[in-house]
Amino acid sequence: MLKPFSDLNPDNRELGLVADNITVTYRNGHTALRQASFSIPQGSITALVGVNGSGKSTLFKSLMGFVPLATGSVSILGMSGAEALKRNLVAYVPQAEEVDWNFPVLVEDVVMMGRYGHMGWLRIPSRKDHEMVQDALERVNMADYRKRQIGELSGGQKKRVFLARALAQEGKVILLDEPFTGVDVKTEDQITALLRELREEGHVMLVSTHNLGSVPEFCDRTVLINRTVLDSGLTKDVFTQANLEKTFGGVLRHFILGGSELHDDDDSRQVTVITDDERPFVVYGEADDGASEKGKVDKPQEARYD
Numbered sequence: 001m002l003k004p005f006s007d008l009n010p011d012n013r014e015l016g017l018v019a020d021n022i023t024v025t026y027r028n029g030h031t032a033l034r035q036a037s038f039s040i041p042q043g044s045i046t047a048l049v050g051v052n053g054s055g056k057s058t059l060f061k062s063l064m065g066f067v068p069l070a071t072g073s074v075s076i077l078g079m080s081g082a083e084a085l086k087r088n089l090v091a092y093v094p095q096a097e098e099v100d101w102n103f104p105v106l107v108e109d110v111v112m113m114g115r116y117g118h119m120g121w122l123r124i125p126s127r128k129d130h131e132m133v134q135d136a137l138e139r140v141n142m143a144d145y146r147k148r149q150i151g152e153l154s155g156g157q158k159k160r161v162f163l164a165r166a167l168a169q170e171g172k173v174i175l176l177d178e179p180f181t182g183v184d185v186k187t188e189d190q191i192t193a194l195l196r197e198l199r200e201e202g203h204v205m206l207v208s209t210h211n212l213g214s215v216p217e218f219c220d221r222t223v224l225i226n227r228t229v230l231d232s233g234l235t236k237d238v239f240t241q242a243n244l245e246k247t248f249g250g251v252l253r254h255f256i257l258g259g260s261e262l263h264d265d266d267d268s269r270q271v272t273v274i275t276d277d278e279r280p281f282v283v284y285g286e287a288d289d290g291a292s293e294k295g296k297v298d299k300p301q302e303a304r305y306d
Protein backbone atom coordinates (compact mmCIF):
# COMPACT_ATOMS: atom_id res chain seq x y z
CA MET A 1 0.00 0.00 0.00
CA LEU A 2 1.26 3.48 -0.80
CA LYS A 3 2.01 5.98 1.91
CA PRO A 4 -0.70 8.55 2.69
CA PHE A 5 0.06 12.20 2.05
CA SER A 6 1.05 12.69 5.67
CA ASP A 7 4.48 14.06 4.74
CA LEU A 8 2.93 17.06 3.01
CA ASN A 9 2.13 20.38 4.58
CA PRO A 10 -1.55 20.06 5.67
CA ASP A 11 -2.31 23.42 4.04
CA ASN A 12 -1.29 22.02 0.67
CA ARG A 13 -3.14 18.72 0.63
CA GLU A 14 -6.00 19.99 -1.46
CA LEU A 15 -3.75 21.33 -4.20
CA GLY A 16 -3.01 18.96 -7.06
CA LEU A 17 -1.41 20.12 -10.27
CA VAL A 18 -1.52 23.68 -11.58
CA ALA A 19 -0.10 24.73 -14.97
CA ASP A 20 -0.10 28.51 -15.18
CA ASN A 21 0.41 30.13 -18.59
CA ILE A 22 3.09 27.70 -19.76
CA THR A 23 4.80 28.06 -23.13
CA VAL A 24 7.31 25.55 -24.53
CA THR A 25 9.49 26.39 -27.53
CA TYR A 26 11.80 23.66 -28.84
CA ARG A 27 15.36 24.45 -29.87
CA ASN A 28 14.38 24.44 -33.54
CA GLY A 29 12.12 27.42 -32.77
CA HIS A 30 8.84 25.47 -32.86
CA THR A 31 6.41 26.55 -30.14
CA ALA A 32 4.52 23.36 -29.26
CA LEU A 33 2.55 24.86 -26.35
CA ARG A 34 1.51 28.48 -25.89
CA GLN A 35 0.16 29.98 -22.67
CA ALA A 36 -1.45 26.75 -21.49
CA SER A 37 -3.25 26.91 -18.13
CA PHE A 38 -5.33 24.42 -16.16
CA SER A 39 -5.58 23.06 -12.65
CA ILE A 40 -6.60 19.70 -11.23
CA PRO A 41 -7.25 18.72 -7.62
CA GLN A 42 -5.99 15.72 -5.66
CA GLY A 43 -7.98 12.51 -5.87
CA SER A 44 -8.85 12.91 -9.53
CA ILE A 45 -8.22 11.37 -12.95
CA THR A 46 -7.93 13.88 -15.76
CA ALA A 47 -7.98 12.99 -19.45
CA LEU A 48 -5.64 14.93 -21.74
CA VAL A 49 -7.26 14.89 -25.17
CA GLY A 50 -6.04 16.31 -28.48
CA VAL A 51 -4.97 15.42 -32.02
CA ASN A 52 -1.53 14.04 -32.90
CA GLY A 53 1.00 16.82 -32.51
CA SER A 54 -1.25 18.98 -30.30
CA GLY A 55 1.37 19.06 -27.52
CA LYS A 56 0.30 16.30 -25.11
CA SER A 57 3.75 14.73 -24.76
CA THR A 58 5.29 18.19 -24.67
CA LEU A 59 3.04 19.05 -21.74
CA PHE A 60 4.14 15.90 -19.88
CA LYS A 61 7.79 16.68 -20.59
CA SER A 62 7.34 20.22 -19.31
CA LEU A 63 5.72 18.92 -16.11
CA MET A 64 8.64 16.49 -15.69
CA GLY A 65 11.18 19.28 -16.20
CA PHE A 66 12.58 17.57 -19.35
CA VAL A 67 11.98 20.70 -21.47
CA PRO A 68 12.36 24.29 -20.24
CA LEU A 69 9.41 26.69 -19.93
CA ALA A 70 9.63 29.87 -22.03
CA THR A 71 6.83 31.37 -19.92
CA GLY A 72 4.71 30.39 -16.95
CA SER A 73 5.11 28.02 -14.05
CA VAL A 74 4.05 24.65 -12.72
CA SER A 75 2.92 24.03 -9.17
CA ILE A 76 2.51 20.51 -7.81
CA LEU A 77 0.89 19.71 -4.46
CA GLY A 78 1.40 23.32 -3.45
CA MET A 79 5.13 23.42 -4.20
CA SER A 80 7.10 24.40 -7.27
CA GLY A 81 7.40 21.78 -10.00
CA ALA A 82 11.16 21.54 -9.37
CA GLU A 83 10.68 20.92 -5.64
CA ALA A 84 8.04 18.23 -6.29
CA LEU A 85 10.34 16.48 -8.78
CA LYS A 86 13.24 16.63 -6.31
CA ARG A 87 10.99 14.99 -3.72
CA ASN A 88 10.06 12.19 -6.14
CA LEU A 89 6.40 13.13 -6.03
CA VAL A 90 5.86 12.97 -9.79
CA ALA A 91 5.95 9.65 -11.68
CA TYR A 92 5.87 9.36 -15.46
CA VAL A 93 4.66 6.43 -17.57
CA PRO A 94 6.06 7.19 -21.04
CA GLN A 95 4.71 6.30 -24.46
CA ALA A 96 5.98 2.91 -25.65
CA GLU A 97 7.90 4.51 -28.53
CA GLU A 98 10.03 6.50 -26.13
CA VAL A 99 11.58 3.42 -24.55
CA ASP A 100 14.51 1.42 -26.00
CA TRP A 101 13.12 -2.11 -25.65
CA ASN A 102 16.42 -3.65 -26.81
CA PHE A 103 18.11 -2.48 -23.64
CA PRO A 104 18.75 -5.72 -21.70
CA VAL A 105 17.04 -5.21 -18.36
CA LEU A 106 14.81 -7.39 -16.21
CA VAL A 107 11.25 -6.43 -15.30
CA GLU A 108 12.18 -6.15 -11.59
CA ASP A 109 15.09 -3.84 -12.46
CA VAL A 110 12.76 -1.51 -14.39
CA VAL A 111 10.45 -1.32 -11.37
CA MET A 112 13.45 -0.86 -9.02
CA MET A 113 14.37 2.26 -11.04
CA GLY A 114 11.29 3.82 -9.42
CA ARG A 115 13.09 3.45 -6.08
CA TYR A 116 16.34 5.18 -7.15
CA GLY A 117 15.21 8.55 -5.79
CA HIS A 118 14.70 6.93 -2.37
CA MET A 119 18.20 5.32 -2.26
CA GLY A 120 21.63 6.67 -1.36
CA TRP A 121 24.13 7.54 -4.09
CA LEU A 122 25.46 3.96 -4.27
CA ARG A 123 21.94 2.81 -5.16
CA ILE A 124 22.00 -0.28 -2.99
CA PRO A 125 18.38 -1.44 -2.59
CA SER A 126 17.19 -1.98 0.98
CA ARG A 127 14.73 -4.64 2.08
CA LYS A 128 12.00 -1.99 1.89
CA ASP A 129 12.94 -1.21 -1.72
CA HIS A 130 12.61 -4.90 -2.64
CA GLU A 131 9.27 -5.10 -0.84
CA MET A 132 7.98 -2.02 -2.65
CA VAL A 133 8.98 -3.53 -6.00
CA GLN A 134 7.24 -6.79 -5.17
CA ASP A 135 4.08 -4.98 -3.96
CA ALA A 136 3.98 -2.83 -7.09
CA LEU A 137 4.38 -5.85 -9.41
CA GLU A 138 1.63 -7.71 -7.55
CA ARG A 139 -0.66 -4.71 -7.82
CA VAL A 140 -0.41 -4.75 -11.63
CA ASN A 141 -0.51 -8.61 -11.78
CA MET A 142 3.02 -8.87 -13.14
CA ALA A 143 4.84 -10.54 -10.22
CA ASP A 144 5.30 -13.79 -12.18
CA TYR A 145 7.23 -11.91 -14.86
CA ARG A 146 9.79 -10.22 -12.66
CA LYS A 147 12.79 -12.19 -13.99
CA ARG A 148 11.80 -11.69 -17.64
CA GLN A 149 13.55 -9.27 -20.00
CA ILE A 150 11.36 -6.22 -20.51
CA GLY A 151 11.79 -6.42 -24.29
CA GLU A 152 10.20 -9.89 -24.34
CA LEU A 153 6.86 -8.70 -22.98
CA SER A 154 3.71 -7.76 -24.88
CA GLY A 155 2.70 -4.10 -25.23
CA GLY A 156 0.10 -4.35 -22.45
CA GLN A 157 2.53 -6.13 -20.10
CA LYS A 158 5.18 -3.46 -20.69
CA LYS A 159 2.65 -0.75 -19.81
CA ARG A 160 1.82 -2.54 -16.58
CA VAL A 161 5.52 -2.79 -15.67
CA PHE A 162 5.95 0.96 -16.17
CA LEU A 163 2.87 1.56 -14.08
CA ALA A 164 4.48 -0.63 -11.38
CA ARG A 165 7.60 1.55 -11.60
CA ALA A 166 5.40 4.61 -10.92
CA LEU A 167 3.81 2.83 -7.92
CA ALA A 168 7.21 1.77 -6.55
CA GLN A 169 8.33 5.39 -6.82
CA GLU A 170 5.44 6.36 -4.53
CA GLY A 171 4.61 9.21 -6.88
CA LYS A 172 1.63 11.23 -5.72
CA VAL A 173 1.16 12.70 -9.18
CA ILE A 174 1.18 10.14 -12.01
CA LEU A 175 1.45 11.22 -15.63
CA LEU A 176 0.44 8.52 -18.13
CA ASP A 177 1.19 9.10 -21.81
CA GLU A 178 -1.26 7.00 -23.86
CA PRO A 179 -1.47 4.02 -21.48
CA PHE A 180 -4.15 2.29 -23.59
CA THR A 181 -2.48 2.34 -26.99
CA GLY A 182 -1.85 -1.21 -28.19
CA VAL A 183 -3.52 -2.67 -25.10
CA ASP A 184 -6.36 -5.21 -25.16
CA VAL A 185 -9.69 -4.52 -23.46
CA LYS A 186 -8.91 -6.76 -20.45
CA THR A 187 -5.63 -4.96 -19.72
CA GLU A 188 -7.33 -1.61 -20.28
CA ASP A 189 -9.94 -2.56 -17.68
CA GLN A 190 -7.21 -3.63 -15.24
CA ILE A 191 -5.38 -0.34 -15.71
CA THR A 192 -8.53 1.75 -15.25
CA ALA A 193 -9.45 -0.25 -12.12
CA LEU A 194 -6.00 0.49 -10.69
CA LEU A 195 -6.28 4.19 -11.56
CA ARG A 196 -9.64 4.33 -9.77
CA GLU A 197 -8.04 2.79 -6.66
CA LEU A 198 -5.25 5.35 -6.81
CA ARG A 199 -7.84 8.12 -7.11
CA GLU A 200 -9.47 6.86 -3.91
CA GLU A 201 -6.06 7.11 -2.25
CA GLY A 202 -5.87 10.79 -3.27
CA HIS A 203 -3.44 10.64 -6.20
CA VAL A 204 -3.49 13.11 -9.05
CA MET A 205 -3.49 11.43 -12.48
CA LEU A 206 -3.20 13.02 -15.88
CA VAL A 207 -3.80 10.54 -18.72
CA SER A 208 -3.35 11.31 -22.41
CA THR A 209 -5.54 9.16 -24.61
CA HIS A 210 -7.05 8.81 -28.07
CA ASN A 211 -9.59 6.40 -26.59
CA LEU A 212 -12.44 8.89 -26.53
CA GLY A 213 -15.06 6.33 -25.48
CA SER A 214 -13.28 5.57 -22.21
CA VAL A 215 -12.93 9.22 -21.11
CA PRO A 216 -16.45 9.69 -19.64
CA GLU A 217 -16.17 6.22 -18.10
CA PHE A 218 -13.31 6.86 -15.73
CA CYS A 219 -11.95 10.41 -16.06
CA ASP A 220 -13.74 12.88 -13.82
CA ARG A 221 -11.94 15.77 -15.50
CA THR A 222 -10.80 16.61 -19.00
CA VAL A 223 -8.22 18.97 -20.51
CA LEU A 224 -8.69 19.63 -24.24
CA ILE A 225 -5.51 20.68 -25.97
CA ASN A 226 -4.42 21.98 -29.35
CA ARG A 227 -1.12 23.82 -28.87
CA THR A 228 -2.81 25.53 -25.95
CA VAL A 229 -5.55 24.52 -23.51
CA LEU A 230 -8.88 24.95 -25.29
CA ASP A 231 -10.99 24.02 -22.30
CA SER A 232 -10.62 22.19 -18.99
CA GLY A 233 -12.83 21.20 -16.08
CA LEU A 234 -15.27 18.46 -15.15
CA THR A 235 -15.69 15.88 -17.93
CA LYS A 236 -19.46 16.28 -17.85
CA ASP A 237 -19.06 19.98 -18.72
CA VAL A 238 -16.03 19.88 -21.03
CA PHE A 239 -16.30 16.58 -22.93
CA THR A 240 -19.14 17.64 -25.20
CA GLN A 241 -19.74 16.99 -28.86
CA ALA A 242 -19.25 20.69 -29.71
CA ASN A 243 -15.95 20.89 -27.79
CA LEU A 244 -14.64 17.68 -29.38
CA GLU A 245 -15.42 19.02 -32.83
CA LYS A 246 -13.52 22.20 -31.93
CA THR A 247 -10.57 20.20 -30.56
CA PHE A 248 -10.27 17.74 -33.43
CA GLY A 249 -11.57 19.80 -36.34
CA GLY A 250 -11.70 17.70 -39.50
CA VAL A 251 -9.43 15.01 -38.04
CA LEU A 252 -12.21 13.27 -36.18
CA ARG A 253 -14.39 10.59 -37.75
CA HIS A 254 -18.00 11.36 -37.17
CA PHE A 255 -20.87 8.95 -37.92
CA ILE A 256 -24.56 9.58 -37.42
CA LEU A 257 -26.99 6.68 -37.37
CA GLY A 258 -30.66 7.52 -37.46
CA GLY A 259 -33.96 6.93 -39.21
CA SER A 260 -34.31 3.54 -40.88
CA GLU A 261 -30.64 2.61 -40.19
CA LEU A 262 -31.47 2.55 -36.48
CA HIS A 263 -35.23 2.23 -36.03
CA ASP A 264 -38.07 0.33 -37.67
CA ASP A 265 -40.56 2.98 -36.54
CA ASP A 266 -40.59 6.78 -36.78
CA ASP A 267 -38.45 7.30 -33.65
CA SER A 268 -36.49 10.50 -34.34
CA ARG A 269 -33.60 9.71 -32.00
CA GLN A 270 -30.14 9.08 -33.46
CA VAL A 271 -26.75 7.73 -32.46
CA THR A 272 -23.71 9.94 -33.02
CA VAL A 273 -20.34 8.15 -33.04
CA ILE A 274 -17.24 10.31 -32.65
CA THR A 275 -13.89 8.57 -33.02
CA ASP A 276 -10.22 9.35 -33.18
CA ASP A 277 -9.85 5.81 -34.54
CA GLU A 278 -9.59 4.08 -31.20
CA ARG A 279 -12.60 3.38 -29.01
CA PRO A 280 -15.31 5.84 -30.10
CA PHE A 281 -17.37 8.28 -28.07
CA VAL A 282 -21.08 7.59 -28.60
CA VAL A 283 -23.87 10.12 -28.10
CA TYR A 284 -27.48 8.88 -28.18
CA GLY A 285 -30.51 11.13 -28.38
CA GLU A 286 -32.29 13.79 -30.37
CA ALA A 287 -30.23 15.61 -33.00
CA ASP A 288 -29.54 18.69 -30.81
CA ASP A 289 -29.82 16.97 -27.46
CA GLY A 290 -26.68 17.88 -25.51
CA ALA A 291 -27.84 15.85 -22.51
CA SER A 292 -27.95 12.56 -24.40
CA GLU A 293 -26.87 9.22 -23.03
CA LYS A 294 -23.18 8.58 -23.55
CA GLY A 295 -21.46 5.24 -23.82
CA LYS A 296 -19.08 3.09 -25.76
CA VAL A 297 -19.32 0.71 -28.65
CA ASP A 298 -16.58 -1.58 -29.84
CA LYS A 299 -17.12 -1.14 -33.53
CA PRO A 300 -19.46 1.20 -35.38
CA GLN A 301 -21.11 -1.04 -38.00
CA GLU A 302 -22.99 -0.03 -41.11
CA ALA A 303 -22.15 3.54 -40.24
CA ARG A 304 -22.70 6.37 -42.63
CA TYR A 305 -19.63 8.60 -42.93
CA ASP A 306 -20.74 12.16 -42.39
Ligand SMILES: Nc1ncnc2c1ncn2[C@@H]1O[C@H](COP(=O)(O)OP(=O)(O)OP(=O)(O)O)[C@@H](O)[C@H]1O
Nearest residue numbers: 026027028030032051052053054055056057058059
Ligand atom coordinates in the same frame (compact mmCIF):
# COMPACT_ATOMS: atom_id res chain seq x y z
N1 LIG B 1 12.20 17.59 -29.65
C1 LIG B 1 11.41 18.30 -30.46
N2 LIG B 1 11.94 19.30 -31.23
C2 LIG B 1 11.15 20.03 -32.04
N3 LIG B 1 9.82 19.87 -32.17
C3 LIG B 1 9.23 18.89 -31.44
C4 LIG B 1 9.99 18.06 -30.56
N4 LIG B 1 9.16 17.18 -29.97
C5 LIG B 1 7.92 17.44 -30.48
N5 LIG B 1 7.98 18.47 -31.36
C6 LIG B 1 6.86 19.04 -32.09
O1 LIG B 1 5.95 19.62 -31.16
C7 LIG B 1 4.60 19.37 -31.53
C8 LIG B 1 3.88 18.64 -30.40
O2 LIG B 1 4.42 17.33 -30.29
P1 LIG B 1 3.96 16.33 -29.13
O3 LIG B 1 4.82 15.11 -29.23
O4 LIG B 1 3.92 17.06 -27.85
O5 LIG B 1 2.46 16.00 -29.60
P2 LIG B 1 1.41 14.92 -29.04
O6 LIG B 1 0.13 15.66 -28.79
O7 LIG B 1 2.00 14.18 -27.89
O8 LIG B 1 1.21 13.97 -30.30
P3 LIG B 1 0.79 12.39 -30.39
O9 LIG B 1 -0.69 12.30 -30.14
O10 LIG B 1 1.15 12.09 -31.81
O11 LIG B 1 1.65 11.64 -29.40
C9 LIG B 1 4.66 18.58 -32.85
O12 LIG B 1 4.50 19.48 -33.92
C10 LIG B 1 6.05 17.98 -32.84
O13 LIG B 1 6.53 17.83 -34.17
